[in-house]
Amino acid sequence: MTQHADVVVIGGGQSGLAAGYYLRRLGLDFVILDAGSEPGGAWQHAWDSLHLFSPAAFSSLPGRPMPVQSGEMYPDAGHVVHYLADYEQRYGLPVVRPVSVRGVHRDGAFLRVEGDTGTWLARAVISATGTWWRPFLPAVPGRDVFGGRQLHTVEYRTPRDFAGQRVVVVGGGNSGAQIAADLAYDTELTWVTQRPPRFLADNIDGRALFDAATARRRALEEGRSDTGGVASLGDIVAVPPVREARDAGLLKASPMFTRLTPHGVQWADGTLAEAEAVIWCTGFRPALSHLAPLQLRGSRGHIPTTGTRAIDEPRLHLLGYGDWTGPASATLIGVGRPARDATREIAELLTP
Structure with missing residues (x-):
């Protein structure tokens, strides 16, 4: 019909x-x-x-x-x-x-x-x-040989599913920081980011981000210099759970690893970290x-x-x-x- x-x-x-x-x-x-x-x-x-x-x-x-x-x-x-x-x-x-x-x-x-x-x-x-x-998963070597659980942000629900496990969270945006903060208390957490995390000032929330994006649009429409918009402020909104885990010293990011192994991840210098799960917060x-x-x-x-x-x-x-x-x-x-x-x-x- x-x-x-x-x-x-x-x-x-x-x-x-x-x-x-x-x-x-x-x-x-x-x-x-x-x-x-x-x-x-x-x-x-x-x-x-x-x-x-x-x-x-x-x-x-x-x-x-x-x-x-x-x-x-x-x-x-x-x-x-x-x-x-x-x-x-x-x-x-x-x-x-x-x-x-x-x-x-x-x-x-x-x-x-x-x-x-x-x-x-x-x-x-x-x-x-x-x-x-349409979740994005990066083409990282070894993804097909890792023997643990791999999931994307869309599949994550609760830290109870990972209690007592060694977990690698990949991603330096809001999802990565929030899920890492969620897991920081009951797991052996490794948080991995492409670059050092950039936390926005604690008093900045979504309203300020909207204002920054709008100001950038107006500047570009009027032929003025690009203000940088939201990206100029940082990558991670410090919502209360993220702020608490960060201030407690539980959100310490490591640089991105170069490959997955059957039992975890490996960095370029040969350093290894074992893991039962990898959570891809990669957009x-x-x-x-x-x-x-x-x-x-x-x-x-x-x-x-x-x-x-x-x-x-x-x-x-x-x-x-x-x-x-x-x-x-x-x-x-x-x-x-x-x-x-x-x-x-x-x-x-x-x-x-």
Whole structure:
């Protein structure tokens, strides 16, 4: 069965919901296709101790402030899931789930969105699938010979799973620091980073990061010098658990090893560390395989865009994949502006 809509939004997480909010305000006919069986996007799959970088007041989608979580300055992932589910219901957003989109194709005046439960013909498409579903693992020698357990950030849940074990955590970003802090008390931890960890000042949270990203965008738009944005401040937000483990001397990073061995890891000078598990906190890539039929990929797997609009397919917008689709657009507070701009462009495109 083929259905029609002015706009099909692919992805029902925070970015897709922000787009839906503005599409509803503009009076467009739209549908949101979500691969998940429940509301909450990637947040429902996060590790148990994950908290936001910002207080609730600075972690909201457009139109609906996030309620404060009792007893928590920085809301946990479960609170975010409840917030997104409430947001979806409050604005009556037309989310269809579970639908796995297999491909987006050009079909004359339409874009044809093929899912595992049906087909939609749309005059415009917003891709908001994020990155969680495409974890990145670096090609480190010996990965295939290591006899212990290897997992990525997406598979980590709780330190109880590793109690008493020797664990190597790889990654100097927020995920690496938070998971290392999580494991620092009940495991024999080795934290490995490509460069010495750069902790942001203790008083900096997600709001300051959003402001830094916005200031960089404005500087570049106005032809001024690049401020460096978030990267100029550091790599790791010192949320309370990270700060506590760091100040207790439990977060001491080692340089990146050169290879895995059957029983652990080895550095260039021959130093060895045995391990039962290696956790790769090595980031993600954009989940864009559904757009492959459009043949739009550029360098680094990105689709060239102007703002959120694909340069070579003006009926397609990409939302929430990182700074290349809007400053801080992969965050709750940051996705609002690019969602608004994308939907306005779509409304202009569809206006006779």
